[in-house]
Amino acid sequence: MNTFDPASESPAAPLALFGGTFDPVHFGHLRVATDTAVALKLPEIRLIPSKKPVHRDATSASADQRLAMLRLGVSAFPGLSVDDCELTRDAPSYTALTLEHFRREFPERPLLWIVGIDAFLGITRWYQWQHLFDLAHFVVLNRPGFAVASALSAQLAEVWNGRLTNDPHALRSSAHGRLLLHTVAPQAISATEIRNMLTAGASDNALLPLLPASVLAYIRGNRLYARPN
Secondary structure: OOOOOOOOOOOOOOEEEEEEOOOOOOHHHHHHHHHHHHHOOOOOEEEEEOOOOOOOOOOOOOHHHHHHHHHHHHOOOOOEEEOOOOOOOOOOOOHHHHHHHHHHHOOOOOEEEEEEHHHHOOHHHOOOHHHHHHOOEEEEEEOOOOOHHHHOOHHHHHHHHHHEEOOHHHHOOOOOOOEEEEEOOOOOOOHHHHHHHHHOOOOHHHHOOOOOHHHHHHHHHOOOOOOOO
16 A cells, blocks of 8 residues: 655755646646645745646647746746756656656655646556655645545545645655645636637737736747747
């Protein structure tokens, strides 16, 4: 049974990590990250743009463009920062490799991997998925009213029941191994919707409620997601 091992206690503040394609980054990403940081009293969340998404379609903007937009996007959100470790690695964006990178840098510090519930439900298909809990805690972002227990496979339910905690302090008292469910307000924003709106020629007034003005200016200046001439 894959259960929590309370070894390796650490008083260090947790480092939270939030990966994604960010194609483009939008207020949904930024608000969820900020809400999680405030609710769990996290001093820092690093947003990590993926280079070669493993479980998603190819990106529309280049890696450098997505990185530039992400840096612009987080600039007005204290506590959020950007880490380009996946972009500088010549390998698919496997979570296991990313967490191993941070674990080498911070051998004793608690690491938190933030992931949405839909992605988490497919974790048994991830590369070296059982090893992930030897590297980090998982903060699973849930939708209000969604019954997680009824959606778990038998294999994942065993892991869930053995590692789940309702106490955020458990994420500080050890370096890895716990699961914490955190419910966040729904964000009716998607990168796909934004790309489609840009391709259709949406106005700035329609787009500014969805993403930071600096990100939109970068998109316009580089003609990203625009309909081909």
